[in-house]
Amino acid sequence: MTVGPLPAPWHLPFELAWEALRAGSRPVGAVLYGPEGNVVASGRNRSREPDAPPGQLAGTDLAHAEVNALAQLPAGRHHPGHRLYTTVEPCLLCSSALMHAHVPHVVFAAPDERWRGVERVPEVGGAIGARWAQREGPLTGPLRPLARFGGLLMEVWEALHQPERVPPHTPARRLLDAGLLDAPTAEAAYALAAPELAGPEPTHPESVRTDPTHRQSAGPESAAP
Numbered sequence: 001m002t003v004g005p006l007p008a009p010w011h012l013p014f015e016l017a018w019e020a021l022r023a024g025s026r027p028v029g030a031v032l033y034g035p036e037g038n039v040v041a042s043g044r045n046r047s048r049e050p051d052a053p054p055g056q057l058a059g060t061d062l063a064h065a066e067v068n069a070l071a072q073l074p075a076g077r078h079h080p081g082h083r084l085y086t087t088v089e090p091c092l093l094c095s096s097a098l099m100h101a102h103v104p105h106v107v108f109a110a111p112d113e114r115w116r117g118v119e120r121v122p123e124v125g126g127a128i129g130a131r132w133a134q135r136e137g138p139l140t141g142p143l144r145p146l147a148r149f150g151g152l153l154m155e156v157w158e159a160l161h162q163p164e165r166v167p168p169h170t171p172a173r174r175l176l177d178a179g180l181l182d183a184p185t186a187e188a189a190y191a192l193a194a195p196e197l198a199g200p201e202p203t204h205p206e207s208v209r210t211d212p213t214h215r216q217s218a219g220p221e222s223a224a225p
């Protein structure tokens with residue numbers, strides 16, 4: 001299959017994920033868009049790096065992309081109409097960070113089976129149920145290759161850093177053999193990975209759990225960056 005360019009709201013999150021992969025950290029990127037599609041904050045995973053911009057985390061297992069984006073928001077404010085776009089399904093830490101940062105909506109590209117069940121946390125009710133961010137993902141339909149790309153980057157990271165977990169002849173290993181890491185940008189890596197991005201739609205409980213009034217969105221419609 002062939003793929004077009006990375007669609008607007010996903011371009012920056014994936015470029016950040018690519019930057020993280022090339023720096024040795026887990027390839028996850030996150031961008032917070034305001035109601036007009038403006039970039040409010042962005043961050044990436046920096047767990048395997050010594051340095052981060054002021055106010056962000058590095059060199060710790062807590063240095064997740066979503067946390068590093070949300071940590072830039074001023075305290076004590078709510079962010080109605082804001083959406084965090086992240087390349088991989090938010091873990092429990094990042095889901096909680098969304099709640100504490102008063103960001104009401106998160107859209108993710110790839111599912112992460114490790115965190116299966118986190119979407120049921122708001123069922124406990126109370127403040128958690130009331131403040132839990134609406135989750136949207138994984139991407140399906142025409143955006144399905146992006147979901148696969150987000151997951152594939154994580155598999156590439158594992159092939160590089162936890163090779164015992166990745167069997168031979170997987171798409172990640174094929175792409176590494178094809179020189180994936182030489183791609184200068186996520187856009188170039190996406191094009192190189194295109195032959196590995198086909199596959200069936202994922203089955204995922206959140207696809208049906210998402211509020212039916214919210215269509216599967218490619219991003220802020222009008223003023224996408």
Ligand SMILES: [Zn+2]
Nearest residue numbers: 064091093094
């Ligand atoms: Zn996380």
